[in-house]
Amino acid sequence: MDAFGIDISPAMLAIARRDNPDLSFSVGSMTELALADRSVGGILASFSVIHIPDEHIPTVFAHFHRVLRPGGAALLGFHVGDRHKIKTEGYGGHPMKVHLHWRPVDRMAAWLREAGFTIEAEIVGNQDAKAPAGFLVARRPVVTQP
Incomplete structure (x- = not known):
């Protein structure tokens, strides 16, 4: 399997390259996915x-x-809830400014369906935690010819 990574942050890519020297990584955005x-x-x-x-x-x-x-799968991990905040301090006290969104599983699944995916699995972990984790497995359907 040929695996590679894309991230908008050059600093995150530097860490990924350091920790995974045999993999390829490039700067990119999910909103303009250059594949x-x-x-x-x-x-x-x-x-x-x-x-x-x-x-x-x-x-x-x-x-x-x-x-x-066709037949390819997407696995998404996200925070479950219905809120937004701006995080100004990262791990270790590093200054940052990033938006964080918590979303209901059904909203995420609906967006995936609207994009043409079928949902194969919905999982919510740590449901009693402050920030439950949501996971969706979605698949691009295989179109069969009659």
């Missing part, structure tokens, strides 16, 4: 869509659908 149509077999978006505003999620999911081969 060829039907070019990947799977997508892992692990707590990355939490930084995307609601109005841009349909564009991101449309790009995911476009770049996945």
Whole structure:
């Protein structure tokens, strides 16, 4: 399997390259995903869509659908809830300014369906925690010819 990573943050890519020297990483954005149509077999978006505003999620999911081969899967991890905040301090006290969005699982699943995906699994972990984790497995359907 050929795996690679895309991130908007050069600093995060530097860490990824350091920790995974055999993999390829490049700067890019989910809102303008620079990959060829039907070019990947799977997508892992692990707590990355939490930084995307609601109005841009349909564009991101449309790009995911476009770049996945028929039958390809997307696994999304996100914070479950219905709120937004701006985080100004990172781990270790590092200053930052990032938007964080908590979303209901059904809203995320609806956006995926609108983009053309079928939902295969919905999981909510740590339901009693302050920030439950949501996971969705979605698949680009295989279109069969009659």
